Amino acid sequence: MIHMKWSISKQFRTIMFLLLTCCLVGCGAQKGKSSQFEEDHGLIVGFSQIGAESAWRTCNTRSVQDAAAAQGVQLVYDNAEQKQENQIKAIRSFIAYQVDVIVFVPIVTDGWDNVLQEARDAGIPVLVTDRKIEVADPSLYAGFIGTDSLKEGRNAGQFVLDTFTEKRKRFEQTKEPITIVELFGTEGSSVANGRAEGFREVLASHPEFQIIYSKSGDFLRSKGYELAVEFLDMYEDIDVIFSHNDGMTLGAIEAMEERGIRPGKDIVIVTIDAQQAAIDALREGKVNCVIECNPKTGPEIIRLAERLAAGQYIPRLQYVHEEVFYETDDLSLIEPRGY
Template sequence: MNRVLTAMLGIATAGVLAACGSGPAGQSGDAAGGEQITMGFSQVGAESGWRTANTTSIQDAAKEAGVDLKFSDANGKQENQISAIRSFIQQRVDVIAFSPVVRTGWDAVLLEAKNAGIPVILTDRAVDTSEPDVYKTFIGADFVQEGQWAGDWVVKEFAAAPGPVNIVQLEGTTGSDPALERTSGFAKAIGVNPNLKVIASQTGDFTRSGGKQVMEAFLKAHPDIDVVFAQNDDMGLGAVEAIEAAGKKPGTDIKIVAIDATHDGMQATADGKFNFLVECNPLLGPQLMDIAKKVVAGESVPNRIVTPDQTFDQAQAAAALPERKY
């Protein structure tokens, strides 16, 4: 009888230990053992074609990688993202990833995730934080470089202009990482030629309707616009609608340079309505899942992972369109 009781006690103890798992706080036993991990992901919203492609890439990659994805759409509001991240912490997910709506205001919630032992990965957009080691890595494009490429094209295109070149800028969401850094990169690039002047700059919030509305106002206030710098394709496409409605020809009467290189933007470039296009690749899903598995396993990863981009003129866009994935 004593031997039977001892055996039963050993089995029960083993069961308790197995249920506790051996990973750090916030990490399930299965995840620590290399099995399925659970990821909480908070997306900015669905404000553009780029964002839709990015969401699809993440969801498809999670299925392919066997990652249990808990997805939340913030609808463009930081408070929604903070609530979602706190919910992920309460659910004890293995890893949290998010694309921040804006750059600042994340210290408290990131510290909460750190204290819970849940690693955080930033995708597409960076944050400013005074707290050390509150995220493992940032995967995304070099937004400053994108702005510089756009500005470099304007410098080259108008190198022989005899007088002032009037530029209007359609900015992204106020306070967001891409809006801040694309503005900075563009300004630095065109600064080499004093003839290049940004005469008006306003946010279109990365939406097509916003781009159209702002461009309509620009055309009324400034009848002599030479160039539009749109910080994403959707705002640029909205500007095309406004320019055409005003009786002018986009790409000819007013040059347009945009960033993203989604299918619609590539088509506009191939059609000559955009003059130059800078890519920002949204297909980050497979890379995110690979990095997430490494982070959960405790492997070291680079603290900054830059996704490669390229640029397109009209001929290059036309050639790339047939096989474009987004």
């Protein structure tokens, strides 16, 4: 149940908005065009993003900012720079200012109970997006909107399963496994956990598939490159690379090509996000399957925020639509991704 907030004057709200904006910018936050204070002092949403580590993340932030601007919603934006402590500090700043709704992308799943209790005590509803959280009391936040990471992992596993049909048949005679390298996302994030779980779920009853290497690259291209250098030194026979995002995939491809290894041919590659660079790599035959993780959630986030501010019900769990792109598709039909 949403508690009523105490009334505050327009003058106080204006002063607090300006102080909060200055504080967040001073701490390294990036203020989007939708963060500018407007004369009508309408709906105010505090939005804490985890960072700007990839083209996907930048597109996700821009989607929220543009949607807020289109609806005349004032958006107080904070870039947490991949640190949970920065997010908690930002959320507490939103509470102090008494924004109408708090929206945040949690870096990791746990550690949110105290600050969300503070938001509840202040009567401010909270919407979680992109990554899920685990709290002792689920009613501390109103709902979640984002991608289905478990389904993304299942789609990746099914592609791998279907791709190696003939080699799977030979396994009964040769006992030669199909070896898989996994480039894991940020440790402790629901997205990485879901993708890993879904992938393993599909392959669990097929002993011919063996994950021989799984390490976190924090969704960063530079770390994807570093991990690829490491596993290419460790193993000569790799059949599959399953990467939790395109950034790490592109870094791994760079390391492979430096060694004369043909990505997509010598090693099958399945990746998640579907940013433009990954679709280009799919067209070039360097990637075999790209699973979309849709970043353009801004319009729906703002719509849900408006409903929460009005005291209306929102779905507890809402997933966005996503596609899967295969090497066998007519790739000319894929529209520009915008990220």
